[in-house]
Amino acid sequence: MITELSYDELNLEFEQIDFHASLEDISDHVIIGQKRAWEALKMGTEMRSKGYNIFVSGPYGTGRTTAVRKLLSEVSKDTSLIRDIVLVYNFDKPETPRVIYTPPGKGIQFKKKLHSLIEDFKKGIPRCLNNDSFKTKRDHTISLQEQEENHQLHNFEITLKQAGFKIVQITEEDSSATDIAPIYKGKTISFEELQQLVNTGKMTQEAWNQIREQYYRYMDQMKTLFTTLRQSREQMEKDLHKLQIDTVRHYVNQKIKEVEEAFAFDGAKQYLTSFTDDILNHLYMFTTEETFEDDYGNPSFIRYGVHILVNHKDSKTAPVIFENHPTVANLFGSIETRMDGKGEGRTNFMMIRGGSLIQASGGYLVIRAEDIFEEEGSWMGLKRALQTSFAEIQMTTTPFTPIGPLLKPEPIAIKVKVIIIGSEHFYDLIYNTDLDVKKLFKVSAEFDSTMTRTVENTQLFLRFLESNIEQKKLLPFSPNGIKALLIQSIRMAEDRSKLSTRFSMMNDIINETDYWAKKENKTLCDQEDVYKALLNKRQQFSLMEEKFDNQIMDGTILLDTSGTCIGQVNGLAVFDRGYYTFGRPMRISAEVAPGKSGIVNIEREAGLSGEIHDKGVLILESYLRSYVAQEYPLSLWAGLSFDQSYNMVDGDSASSTEAYALMSALSQIPLRQELAVTGSINQRGQLQPIGGATEKIEGFYDVCYQLGLTGTQGVILPYQNVKNIILRQDILEAIKEKRFHIYPIRHISEGLRLLTGLDYQDILDKAHLRLKHYWELSTKYGHPY
Numbered sequence: 001m002i003t004e005l006s007y008d009e010l011n012l013e014f015e016q017i018d019f020h021a022s023l024e025d026i027s028d029h030v031i032i033g034q035k036r037a038w039e040a041l042k043m044g045t046e047m048r049s050k051g052y053n054i055f056v057s058g059p060y061g062t063g064r065t066t067a068v069r070k071l072l073s074e075v076s077k078d079t080s081l082i083r084d085i086v087l088v089y090n091f092d093k094p095e096t097p098r099v100i101y102t103p104p105g106k107g108i109q110f111k112k113k114l115h116s117l118i119e120d121f122k123k124g125i126p127r128c129l130n131n132d133s134f135k136t137k138r139d140h141t142i143s144l145q146e147q148e149e150n151h152q153l154h155n156f157e158i159t160l161k162q163a164g165f166k167i168v169q170i171t172e173e174d175s176s177a178t179d180i181a182p183i184y185k186g187k188t189i190s191f192e193e194l195q196q197l198v199n200t201g202k203m204t205q206e207a208w209n210q211i212r213e214q215y216y217r218y219m220d221q222m223k224t225l226f227t228t229l230r231q232s233r234e235q236m237e238k239d240l241h242k243l244q245i246d247t248v249r250h251y252v253n254q255k256i257k258e259v260e261e262a263f264a265f266d267g268a269k270q271y272l273t274s275f276t277d278d279i280l281n282h283l284y285m286f287t288t289e290e291t292f293e294d295d296y297g298n299p300s301f302i303r304y305g306v307h308i309l310v311n312h313k314d315s316k317t318a319p320v321i322f323e324n325h326p327t328v329a330n331l332f333g334s335i336e337t338r339m340d341g342k343g344e345g346r347t348n349f350m351m352i353r354g355g356s357l358i359q360a361s362g363g364y365l366v367i368r369a370e371d372i373f374e375e376e377g378s379w380m381g382l383k384r385a386l387q388t389s390f391a392e393i394q395m396t397t398t399p400f401t402p403i404g405p406l407l408k409p410e411p412i413a414i415k416v417k418v419i420i421i422g423s424e425h426f427y428d429l430i431y432n433t434d435l436d437v438k439k440l441f442k443v444s445a446e447f448d449s450t451m452t453r454t455v456e457n458t459q460l461f462l463r464f465l466e467s468n469i470e471q472k473k474l475l476p477f478s479p480n481g482i483k484a485l486l487i488q489s490i491r492m493a494e495d496r497s498k499l500s501t502r503f504s505m506m507n508d509i510i511n512e513t514d515y516w517a518k519k520e521n522k523t524l525c526d527q528e529d530v531y532k533a534l535l536n537k538r539q540q541f542s543l544m545e546e547k548f549d550n551q552i553m554d555g556t557i558l559l560d561t562s563g564t565c566i567g568q569v570n571g572l573a574v575f576d577r578g579y580y581t582f583g584r585p586m587r588i589s590a591e592v593a594p595g596k597s598g599i600v601n602i603e604r605e606a607g608l609s610g611e612i613h614d615k616g617v618l619i620l621e622s623y624l625r626s627y628v629a630q631e632y633p634l635s636l637w638a639g640l641s642f643d644q645s646y647n648m649v650d651g652d653s654a655s656s657t658e659a660y661a662l663m664s665a666l667s668q669i670p671l672r673q674e675l676a677v678t679g680s681i682n683q684r685g686q687l688q689p690i691g692g693a694t695e696k697i698e699g700f701y702d703v704c705y706q707l708g709l710t711g712t713q714g715v716i717l718p719y720q721n722v723k724n725i726i727l728r729q730d731i732l733e734a735i736k737e738k739r740f741h742i743y744p745i746r747h748i749s750e751g752l753r754l755l756t757g758l759d760y761q762d763i764l765d766k767a768h769l770r771l772k773h774y775w776e777l778s779t780k781y782g783h784p785y
Helices: 035-046 064-075 106-128 132-163 191-200 205-262 268-281 300-304 328-332 369-374 378-388 426-433 455-471 479-493 503-519 527-541 543-553 611-628 655-667 693-707 719-724 729-736 748-756 760-781
Strands: 054-057 084-088 098-102 165-172 175-184 306-310 320-323 333-335 352-354 364-368 417-422 443-446 450-452 498-500 568-576 581-593 598-601 637-642 675-677 714-718 741-745
Touching (some): 035 054, 035 417, 035 443, 054 426, 064 417, 098 106, 098 268, 106 205, 106 306, 165 205, 175 191, 175 205, 191 205, 268 300, 306 352, 328 333, 328 378, 364 369, 369 378, 369 426, 455 498, 503 527, 543 581, 543 693, 568 655, 568 693, 611 655, 611 760, 655 675, 655 760, 675 748, 693 719, 714 748, 748 760
Parallel strands (some): 054 443, 320 364, 364 417, 568 675, 598 637, 675 714
Antiparallel strands (some): 084 098, 165 175, 333 352, 568 581, 581 637
């Protein structure tokens, strides 16, 4: 028996749901309908082992981000892993700033303490070097040096005088030099003047030569003497510097010891040792008001600064960072530059900025998959950081890159849980194409777009909607308005036993319903307001749908919704524009003739058939052979076509439609055009479920309504799709009044009986005779093609 679906079977009722139930707090509930994903998220966030980062997948609007925020607000209360991260100057290797990790809040204290310490040194070091003991030792050292210098110079001058020479100063423009001049008749004289004496005969050439030789010998002695004196002076400076260090060492060490005791964390002691040595080696910076710069134009005192990269002074929870623009710089950090007065780039370790991966250390970093895979280098850098547990801040080379060595801070140790939120199949794609993913993202939290329509889930769903209404100060909904929302959720789930978990889309419908209700000055949102919001949403995107209908109305698209025709049937197609989906009928035709090509898929021959549709046609041919070509070879050419279709055709939901058209063409039995059909078949002719059942039914109804309902029109579809049918109220009313019909079937034989009014075996017999005739022609004349 073929029984059409009744109004009662298709109408949705909710007798067990209390639409007047008081609104309860649902904040303690897990994300509605996502128990599996919620448990995966909890495990991933609580696991401390390496590699247990989380990939959250699922359709947009299923509450992925909301669930992540909710869970992180709970687990982030654990602050045991957070640390302040500071950068300090590397006295041994200035281009590689050092990293120090401190307990939360200690970083800023460390910075302030060292700043205060330097200010103390600016006053205390000069004070130490101004005491009488130091001055006495300093003056004594200088006096001994001067005495020694004077003694050696005096002895050298005596030697010169005895040899007839004297030390003189020669001044030329802005420079002066020390020289030796010969003495002639009690006065110094130049060699030019001596040469004139030789020329006039007042001095012999031999005497002049002897004076010149002596000159060079004493000049060498003077240079040696001055070198000795300079080295002695340098040694004295070293001795004085050592004296300064010895004088202030106790004071400096005592001050720094106080800092070491107050900040006894890893890295601080080692740094303070180098810090102490550098202070003692740069005492000149503390003994004058003159300002100094390093080799790269930075103030010298910046070397004693502490740069706070991560500060948790006021943190009550672990960091939770949502990185919306995960570039390499935003993820890992950057090194800023500035232009000096000469237009040259300058930088220092105080201009280093930590990225979100570093800021999230000890907590959680959330990134959208689409964002990170669009940024060049970000994914590879993130994987490297998760593999090594270190993040590196790199300087990007540009035309404004500073002069001198590029800064490259020490790698920064991170303990961060990364959560990537991606589309439904994104995790499968990267898991199978990137070997590192299975090691680094061991937790997959999959969000479903539907949940089972139990009484409990329905009540939770309604309470969630009511909660949003209350939070946004929207108009309350009447019972029939809530029922309309519930039915729309079931429509979105495409299953009468399911509810949609795409709460984002439901919220949009609530907002728009509230808008239309307020436009009419209502105090409640009722069923009509929900329908109006849905209709308005549909009209926003239905331009293509309307143009399609207009072409049917004016005869541009050939379609019959009454009468009969051989080899022609109305199939049902779904047009999916991503943001809007609608169904419409499409004529499918078949023509047969003797031949050897079998079933010819015209769409495939034209390059317009997808792989799944090709498979459906092959299954159809297998069905044909099994039912009507068992006694002789199949000698047939059969052309199947989607009439007036100029786009790609894919899917196997038209394979039953093509079977009806083919069997009609073979048997020469006409098919009823007021029935549209859909469904996939297997090789035995059994109907298999298809997608878009509701859209297909509504699409055919809309066309029939516009052309005129006859009372005999309807849709044939697989019985398994009954659970997927959630129709508009106007179509339900038409079914109730027997103006439209829906026939669920299990086998192609039932569909042929509905379309022809004849017994299935009669149709097979006629098709068998036609195929036998084609075979006889082929044996008599051979295959013409």
